[in-house]
Amino acid sequence: MCRFPTGPETVLADDPHRRVVRIGDTVRRPLEPWSDAVHALLDHLAGVGFTESPRFLGVDEQGREVLTAIDGDSGPAGWAPAADPEGLRAMARLLRRYHEAVAGFDPGAHTWAGQQAPAREGDVVCHGDFGPWNLVWRGTEPVGIIDFDYAWPQPARHDVCYALEYVAPFRDDAEAVRWLRHPGPPDRRARTAVFAEAYGLEGGAALVEELVTGVIAQQRLVADRTLRLAAEGHQPQRDWLAAGDLDRLADRIAWSEDFASTGSEGFR
Structure with a gap:
């Protein structure tokens, strides 16, 4: 010490x-x-x-x-800048810079939160919790990434899809407006396309649908991680499980599945 x-x-x-x-x-x-x-x-x-x-x-x-310490706004103050199209693009660019910076790091020598299997070829150490609340913002520019507790080896697209769950967002219109600070019902597929392009992905409408499917896959993966951490006695996951809060994860996955199959926003 x-x-x-x-x-x-x-x-x-x-x-x-x-x-x-x-x-x-x-x-x-x-x-x-x-x-x-x-x-x-x-x-x-x-x-x-x-x-x-x-x-x-x-x-x-x-x-x-x-x-x-990194000076700026974080936590709940991150929702409004992430809802702004400029903030959305800047967030994607920051994630790409992080993945480029971490590409040379060997994750295999370490034990990560919720890790169940060894790192696979092509994995990078994803942040694992890359949401607006874990960024430090100055206006619509994210200038820092904080809280790496849930970093773990995954394909880089895991972080992309994790972020999209919260910034597309994969939530109903009422929650997007009331809690996530959107000025009106968001066009989730259009925002997914904006984020993907700013990150550096290409593929048009087909890519957007691939990412929608990827969001559901990462939701399931994170739910499994949460259950494993709870079973191992880690907090706050143990209390979440005891209180029944993890049922909300299943509800969110069901919402995303319904959106993927019936969403009518289209690609533009």
Whole structure:
């Protein structure tokens, strides 16, 4: 453990299982069983000059990991910029830069949250939770990626489809407007096309339908990961399971399946 400056703490997240605080220019977070893997990933990103991720500085005297802070808006404040078309494009471009930066990192020497099988050829370490809340925004520009706890080896498209679930979004119109800050009912296929193009994928209408199918596949994969973490006793997944909250995952998958089969927005 290292000695780090102390001072007033600004609480960034405080729930029964995790308290995250900011002290000066650092963020202090509790360690997880997979933290060593995440720290190696962050060290790699720093080494290749990827500036949009925190730097791992060490472990403080209270046993918390210490990361550099990235100034900007995050958490619930990320929904509005991600709903904006410019924010949507910028988010896709940032994800592509991350995948390019992580391409040379070997995931096989580490254990990742929810990992069930060894990394396959062609996998990269996906962020695993690449949603608007885990980005740091300045206006409609995401300037940082935070919270790598669920990083794990998967094909890069897993991150693309995970993000699309939340930014297309694969939610009904009422939730998209009320909670996700869309100005009106979103054209999900058109937004999927915008994100894909900004990321660097090509394929027109066929690609969009492929990504719609991919969103459902990643929803199932993430649901399985959540159940595994709960069964292993990890929090907050264990409490989610006990409270019946994981039933919502099945409902979301069912909504996406219905959208894939009956969605009428078309491609434009």
